[in-house]
Amino acid sequence: MLTLPSDVWAMLIFSVLVFFGVSLFALVYSLLQEEEKMEILQSENTVDTYSPRALRDLKSWIRAHPGDPDVSRAQEAYRDCVDALQTTNRHVYTWTPEEIEGLDSL
Amino acid sequence: MSDTDVELSRAQWGSRFGFLMAMLGAMVGAGNIWRFPYITGEQGGGAFILAYLALLLILAIPGLIAEVALGRYTGRGVIGAFREMVDRRGLVGLGVVVLLVNVMLMSYYSPVVGWTLYYAVHSLLFTFSAPGFDPEAFWSAFQASTALNIGMHTLVMAFVAGVLYFGIRRGIERLVIYAVPGLILALLAITIRALTLPGAADGLIFTFDVDWGALARGETWVTALGQALFSTGLGWGIALTIGSYLPEYDDIPIGGGIFTVMGNSSVGILAAFAIFPIVFAFDVDPASGSQLTFVSLPQVFPQMAGGGLWALIFFVGFFLATFTSAVLITEVSVTTLNEETQWSREQTVFGVCAIIWLVGLASAHPNGYLGFLDFVFGNFGLPLAALAIIGTIGWSLSPEKLRVIEVNRNAGIYIGPRWNVIVRYVIPVVMVFILGNYAWSSFGSPRMIAGVGVLVAFPLFGYLLMQVLEANPTPRSP
Numbered sequence: 043m044l045t046l047p048s049d050v051w052a053m054l055i056f057s058v059l060v061f062f063g064v065s066l067f068a069l070v071y072s073l074l075q076e077e078e079k080m081e082i083l084q085s086e087n088t089v090d091t092y093s094p095r096a097l098r099d100l101k102s103w104i105r106a107h108p109g110d111p112d113v114s115r116a117q118e119a120y121r122d123c124v125d126a127l128q129t130t131n132r133h134v135y136t137w138t139p140e141e142i143e144g145l146d147s148l
Numbered sequence: 149m150s151d152t153d154v155e156l157s158r159a160q161w162g163s164r165f166g167f168l169m170a171m172l173g174a175m176v177g178a179g180n181i182w183r184f185p186y187i188t189g190e191q192g193g194g195a196f197i198l199a200y201l202a203l204l205l206i207l208a209i210p211g212l213i214a215e216v217a218l219g220r221y222t223g224r225g226v227i228g229a230f231r232e233m234v235d236r237r238g239l240v241g242l243g244v245v246v247l248l249v250n251v252m253l254m255s256y257y258s259p260v261v262g263w264t265l266y267y268a269v270h271s272l273l274f275t276f277s278a279p280g281f282d283p284e285a286f287w288s289a290f291q292a293s294t295a296l297n298i299g300m301h302t303l304v305m306a307f308v309a310g311v312l313y314f315g316i317r318r319g320i321e322r323l324v325i326y327a328v329p330g331l332i333l334a335l336l337a338i339t340i341r342a343l344t345l346p347g348a349a350d351g352l353i354f355t356f357d358v359d360w361g362a363l364a365r366g367e368t369w370v371t372a373l374g375q376a377l378f379s380t381g382l383g384w385g386i387a388l389t390i391g392s393y394l395p396e397y398d399d400i401p402i403g404g405g406i407f408t409v410m411g412n413s414s415v416g417i418l419a420a421f422a423i424f425p426i427v428f429a430f431d432v433d434p435a436s437g438s439q440l441t442f443v444s445l446p447q448v449f450p451q452m453a454g455g456g457l458w459a460l461i462f463f464v465g466f467f468l469a470t471f472t473s474a475v476l477i478t479e480v481s482v483t484t485l486n487e488e489t490q491w492s493r494e495q496t497v498f499g500v501c502a503i504i505w506l507v508g509l510a511s512a513h514p515n516g517y518l519g520f521l522d523f524v525f526g527n528f529g530l531p532l533a534a535l536a537i538i539g540t541i542g543w544s545l546s547p548e549k550l551r552v553i554e555v556n557r558n559a560g561i562y563i564g565p566r567w568n569v570i571v572r573y574v575i576p577v578v579m580v581f582i583l584g585n586y587a588w589s590s591f592g593s594p595r596m597i598a599g600v601g602v603l604v605a606f607p608l609f610g611y612l613l614m615q616v617l618e619a620n621p622t623p624r625s626p
Contacts, residue, residue, distance in 0.1 A: 044349045046356075053194030053356040060201065061414040068407035069168060072399060075560050076164040079397055089397065089558075096556035099565075103552040116553050134558075 079134055086130040091123045093135040097145075104148065117148055161393055164403070166321035170390050171216075171408040173324040173472030175381040176331065176415045178260055181466055184375065184416030185423055186436035189354040191371050192362020197417075199368055203376035204413060207578060209405045210570040211382045211534070213555060213563065214541050216404030219391025221554040225484030226250075226385045227614075229392070230536075233545040237618035241610025242536040246385045247484055248606055249529040253384070254477045254504050256511035256521045258308075261470040262300025266290060267442060268467035276446045277456030283446035287438075292514055301512035302505060304474060309501040311475050312482055313494060316393055320475055327468040334465030335418045341458060342425040351424030354434060370585060373578065378526070379416070380409045383534025385480040392483065402560035415469075422462075426452075441466065478504060520595060527586040528599030532606065535579040542572035 046054070082089050092100060097120065104116050127133065127142045161167040188196050222229040227243035234240060275281060290296055311319045342348055362368040381387055391404060423445065427434050430448045434440070445462065449455040478500060486496040511518040541547055547568040555563050583603070590596040 044343065044352065046349050046352060049194070049358045050353050050356045053197065053358050054352060056194075057197055057356065057417050061410055061417050065407055065411040065414045068402050068410065071560060072168065072403050072407060073164055075399060075402075079558075083397070091397075091557050093556070093559070093562055095562050096552070096559065099556065100552045103548060107549075110549065112549060112553065116549075119553055119557065 075134075082130070082132050082134060086126075086132055088122075088126040088130060090126045090130070090133045090135055090137065091119065094137060094141055097123055101148070120148060161395070161398075162317045162321055163325075164398060166317070166325055167390065167394060167398065168403050168407055168411075169324040169328045170320060170476060171381075171387070171404060172411045172415075173328045174384075174386045174390065174476035175379070175408055175412040175473070176328070176469050177257075177379075177473035178264070178466075178470050179375075179379045180412065180416040181419045181423070181469060182437050182441045184379065184413075185355055185420035186434060186440065187371055187375065188416075188420060189424065189434065190436075191368045192359040192365075193354070194356050194358030195360055195362040196368055196372060197356075199363060199372040200376055200413070203369075203372050204380070204409050207373075207570065207575055208376045208380040208382060208409045210567050211377070211538055211575050212380060212387050212408055213401050213405035213567070214547065214550065214571050215382065215387035215537055216391035216394065216400050217550050217554045218537070218541055218545070219388040220394045220396075220400065221550060223392050225389055225392060225487050226480060226537075227484050228487050229388055230540060231618075233540050235544075238611040238615040239540075239544075240618055241607065241612070241614035242540060243484070244610030244613055245536050245606045246383075246533045247481060248610070249525060249533040249602075250385050250477060250480045251500075251504060251507065252521065252525045252529060254474065254481075255507035256518045256525070257470075257474060257477065258304050258504060258508045259297060259301045259512040259516075259518060261304045261467070261474045262297065262512065263290075263438065263442065264463065264467040264470045265304055266296065266300050267446075268463040271456075271460040271463035274456040274460070276459040277450050281446070281450060283443050286446070287442045294514055297512045297514055298509065301508050304471070305501045305505040305508070307471065308475050308478050309497050312479060312497045312501070315493065316479075320479060323475060324472055327472050331465045331468045331472075332415065332418070334461045334468075335415065335422045337461055338422040338426075338458060338465075339418060341452070342422050342429070345425060345429035345452075347429035347431075348425030351426070351428035351434075352421075354428060355420040355424050370582075373582065377534065377578070377582075378530050380412050383530050383537055384477065385484075385533065385537070386476050388537065389480045389483045390476070397558050399558050399560040400555055401563050406561075520598070523590075523595045524598045524602060527590075528583060528602050529606075531579045531582045531586075532603055535576055535583075536607075538571060538575045538579070542576060547571040 079089055100116060100120050104113060104120060107113055124145045124147055127137060127145065161170070218229055222232040224232065226246045227240060230243035231240045270276065311323050313319060387404065391400070394400070423440070424434060426448050427444055430451055432444045432447055435444055446459065449459040452458055481500045482493070482496050485491065485500060486493050489496070491499065510516050511521055541550060548565065551563055551565070551567055555567070587596055587600065
């Protein structure tokens with residue numbers, strides 16, 4: 043057993059948890075997420091691409107920037123997500139049926 | 149529906165794991181192993197780690213997310229990405245600035261990779277555990293040899309070309325999915341051995357002892373800032389290029405931001421666990437850079453039981469760390485020039501590698517300019533390139549647009565509007581501060597004058613070049 047002052051132990055454990063812990067968690071989470079998306083894609087042929095909050099942000103941006111050169115791209119991304127939500131049963135993000143029903147197609 | 153149709157990484161990355169390893173392999177380089185552990189110990193130990201962590205969270209992760217997102221948003225290399233962001237054709241030249249800085253960085257990084265290759269080869273020959281081996285004399289003899297240095301530089305660029313020739317999926321991805329885990333396993337194995345050595349505790353105390361007073365020193369924060377921003381790969385154009393091959397269903401914030409930044413830092417911490425307990429256990433002076441890895445450590449390995457094997461594990465791992473970075477740094481130019489010209493990928497690979505090899509001769513030569521170029525491009529070129537990328541996202545493209553359309557698309561975590569403030573204001577201001585600080589601290593020196601020359605000449609050259617080229621566009625690769 044290494045003999046280290048308590049503050050060195052504390053910093054060592056903190057560093058291991060924060061750096062290794064977060065990177066390992068991010069790696070595993072990311073790979074599991076890919077697997078889940080693959081499964082949904084295989085069963086539903088499409089996936090929802092935005093979380094409820096992210097889709098609200100996208101919609102607000104589209105409404106606020108009607109003349110932006112990229113607005114059609116944003117609209118397409120919005121519609122793709124809404125279509126996926128309305129035509130599939132399994133979703134990547136947590137959407138309630140009420141939230142999905144309340145979505146408009148711009 | 150066929151498997152191909154549902155493949156998440158539809159373009160060049162064959163898998164999510166491949167993308168993540170490419171990001172990590174690109175960012176983990178010599179600095180993680182020979183610089184990070186030493187500066188941590190020198191700049192306040194645990195206090196430096198806390199300062200560094202804060203800057204990673206505030207600046208590096210948001211910055212890298214922006215760069216990867218820009219790559220996927222535009223689906224282009226550095227010049228193409230700028231073309232999508234700016235209205236005036238001359239400003240596309242900012243992409244040329246990033247490209248030139250990247251080529252210059254790679255030109256002096258290749259000889260460094262050559263050093264690691266030379267030592268990896270000698271570790272395979274068990275030179276370091278041979279009787280009478282003198283590390284200092286061995287290093288000095290190597291450094292004095294023009295033929296060996298240029299030979300290693302040539303070999304490295306040939307290997308890089310060999311990997312890039314096979315493309316993103318069959319070349320780079322095949323390399324990184326083995327090389328990056330291989331490097332981590334090598335460091336883990338050395339760590340386990342190092343921590344069981346008598347006297348190892350002193351090495352850990354050197355790195356992790358907390359000097360709270362360091363948090364009140366400006367030098368700690370400036371060093372942490374440089375380490376947090378540039379060792380994580382911001383501004384190199386690498387994240388942008390890797391992101392341009394990222395399929396639409398992949399997440400950016402977790403993989404391109406959090407995993408890359410924290411994973412890269414974890415390798416630095418792991419190197420601290422692996423190296424300094426050994427250095428202190430054998431009472432060798434801690435150092436940084438080439439002195440640490442090529443003189444201090446080879447002094448220690450022969451004294452360890454099975455030292456030849458430990459030297460082999462360390463130097464092969466070290467070579468993998470530097471080589472994967474070299475491959476991905478070079479890919480930035482290959483992707484860009486392949487798009488901007490009518491050259492095939494194969495022609496572009498050999499053209500780019502030949503140019504880097506040629507420019508790199510100035511650094512590979514024993515009396516060359518490696519140190520000078522490292523100072524000029526590490527301290528002035530890189531902040532300039534980072535400022536070009538992040539500044540253009542912040543002030544021309546609009547971070548809010550990038551956030552709502554690209555960053556949060558298929559994201560594992562939601563990125564809120566505060567991210568816009570960091571991209572638009574904080575990172576550009578920090579880059580200007582870094583540039584000013586480097587200029588001030590070396591004011592009037594030839595290196596500072598050369599750095600300022602880069603700051604003026606590169607944007608001017610890029611602007612004029614693209615002003616001309618965009619007015620007479622040549623057909624580009626699709």
